[in-house]
Amino acid sequence: MKVLVQAERFDLGAQNAAFAAGHRDMGAIVTFTGIVRDLPDDPLVAMEIEHYPAMTEKAIAAMAQEATERFNLGDVLVIHRYGRLEPGEMIMMVATAARHRRDAFEAATYLMDYLKSRAPFWKREITAKGAAWVASTDEDEAALSRW
Amino acid sequence: MDVLYFAWVRERIGIAREKVETQAATVSDLVAELRGREERYAAAFEDVSALRVALDQELADFDAALDGVREVAFFPPMTGG
DSSP states (O other): OEEEEESSOOOHHHHHHHHHTTOTTOOEEEEEEEEOOOOSSSOEEEEEEEEOHHHHHHHHHHHHHHHHHHTTOSEEEEEEEOEEEOTTOEEEEEEEEESSHHHHHHHHHHHHHHHHHHSOEEEEEEETTEEEEOOOOHHHHHHHHTO | OEEEEOHHHHHHHSOSEEEOOOOOSBHHHHHHHHHTTOHHHHHHTSOGGGOEEEETTEEEOTTOBOTTOOEEEEEOOOOOO
16 A cells, blocks of 8 residues: 655656556556646636645545455555646546456545545635635535445 | 644634643534634634544544544545545
């Protein structure tokens, strides 16, 4: 298991390749990458992500551990950035390795649902009109209830 | 204890962290104390249903006891991922 919380960009290809290497007993690897999305009506200048340094890594590691047990993962990787990001930049990635694809897909979805609502990050969108904190949605919270 | 504020809670109160001397038994008691301090605290804690709390870096409920807790953090619902 590897959890990285960082301001720097990460190399998706290199991370994927390193994660995929050395898992001879794992038949499936699923990766998800989150990107800063531009806003259709009010172009995004940047997204600022605040986090709670003392808690972030610990909280993500606990989720990754839970996912590992629940979906029989052979390995899991989570990278999540903070700080100022521009549209099109990668915010985060999750990779899961399991013996079979269903577990790998489910575990990645589970981790994304939990990262969205339980990892201590707060996003703020900066546009020409000003800055606004991104609000959580009922859908985000409801997504957790199916687990 | 150390009390930390994040995102718009931090903006409303105007500081990121502070030391608080309190006899509050629960998070809700602490919130009531803070709310009574100044208008900016009252604004930040106006609707606790819009807030989350962590005790020593673990998510907790507002009726949780503060006994032995060293760090309390208040913040809006998280928006990671």
